[in-house]
Amino acid sequence: MKASAKIVKLTSLTAVVLSVGLIMSTGAFAAGTTPLTVNAKISGVCKVTTAPGTLDFGTIDPSGAANATASTTFVMKCTNGVTSTAATDDNGLNFSVTKRMQHSVTATAFLPYAIAYVNDTGFAGAGFAAAAASRTVTINGTITPAQYGGALQTTGAEIYADTVTITVNP
Amino acid sequence: MRGMKACFRAALAVCAVLPTFAVHAAGSNTLTMSAQVIGTCKVTTPPGILDFGNIDPSGASNITASTTFAIKCTKNTVSTAATDDGGLNFSGTKRMMHSVSATAFLPYAVSYSGAAGFTGQGFGSSALAQTVTVNGTITPAQYQNALVTVGAQIYSDTVTISVNP
Numbered sequence A: 001m002k003a004s005a006k007i008v009k010l011t012s013l014t015a016v017v018l019s020v021g022l023i024m025s026t027g028a029f030a031a032g033t034t035p036l037t038v039n040a041k042i043s044g045v046c047k048v049t050t051a052p053g054t055l056d057f058g059t060i061d062p063s064g065a066a067n068a069t070a071s072t073t074f075v076m077k078c079t080n081g082v083t084s085t086a087a088t089d090d091n092g093l094n095f096s097v098t099k100r101m102q103h104s105v106t107a108t109a110f111l112p113y114a115i116a117y118v119n120d121t122g123f124a125g126a127g128f129a130a131a132a133a134s135r136t137v138t139i140n141g142t143i144t145p146a147q148y149g150g151a152l153q154t155t156g157a158e159i160y161a162d163t164v165t166i167t168v169n170p
Numbered sequence B: 001m002r003g004m005k006a007c008f009r010a011a012l013a014v015c016a017v018l019p020t021f022a023v024h025a026a027g028s029n030t031l032t033m034s035a036q037v038i039g040t041c042k043v044t045t046p047p048g049i050l051d052f053g054n055i056d057p058s059g060a061s062n063i064t065a066s067t068t069f070a071i072k073c074t075k076n077t078v079s080t081a082a083t084d085d086g087g088l089n090f091s092g093t094k095r096m097m098h099s100v101s102a103t104a105f106l107p108y109a110v111s112y113s114g115a116a117g118f119t120g121q122g123f124g125s126s127a128l129a130q131t132v133t134v135n136g137t138i139t140p141a142q143y144q145n146a147l148v149t150v151g152a153q154i155y156s157d158t159v160t161i162s163v164n165p
Helices: A002-024 B002-010 B012-017
Strands: A033-042 A046-050 A068-078 A085-089 A099-103 A110-118 A135-143 A166-169 B021-024 B030-033 B041-045 B050-055 B063-073 B080-084 B094-098 B105-113 B130-138 B155-164
Touching (some): A033 B063, A033 B105, A033 B130, A046 A166, A085 A110, B041 B155, B080 B105
Antiparallel strands (some): A033 B155, A068 A135, A085 A166, A110 A135, B050 B063, B063 B130, B094 B155
């Protein structure tokens, strides 16, 4: 009786081994849990959050001897951890040696000018949420007497105009 | 004995429905054999990286990413919703941690589609598998003030997903 019982046990052991072998052969990978890796990066940028107004030099008296100036501002925010660098621009639509506004009727008449940016650099960004700190950048425009002294007159609704695309950095 | 071997060789599922199997040896010795096949689902192809890429924090739209994994389940077992452990940096929400500034986190959420309601066909290599999609979302409110990543810096997390049952 003992002998026969032993045989049964051995046989059942063989069966178990066989069944384990079957399970192992069904697939290379099978688990009830799996790791998921999640990744992201945050780019370091500054963006204009309030666009500038018009840089309007008004009506210039060409007989003057002082610089004509105008200014406007825009607002920017930067990525948390990013410090702003100098703003740049594309020099506008009529650049030739200097930025120039074009006469609205006489397309060959230009009024040169220059602009400078104040407080554009060194702003430590805090992000872009509504409450995040922002920086006001001032745009100062200048037209020297040498630039406006010989300018063609504008009559009625005529105007000198230009459009400059400003880029805040990074 | 030969019949029992054949039973295991054939399919465990068949054994499960067999009544208890008694072996009568000489005299009164009785050995009762039984087997049960558990109803379970397993991941058979792990997911790729859920990569949100390079996020512009000045944006106003949700940032999304997705990846997939595959599951198989015991024959006739119907899968239920996948669950997870919340990842390594959970606090109110799942969060990725900045690789350099350990106090900087980027919250996100994941959802699983296709995980529930799949009727398993078993685990054989030809058994039907179900593809589960992992959808990740980061809202503007979650990323707008996130600390910048410079160079090789990155936000990352590891979530352990469980398929059920």
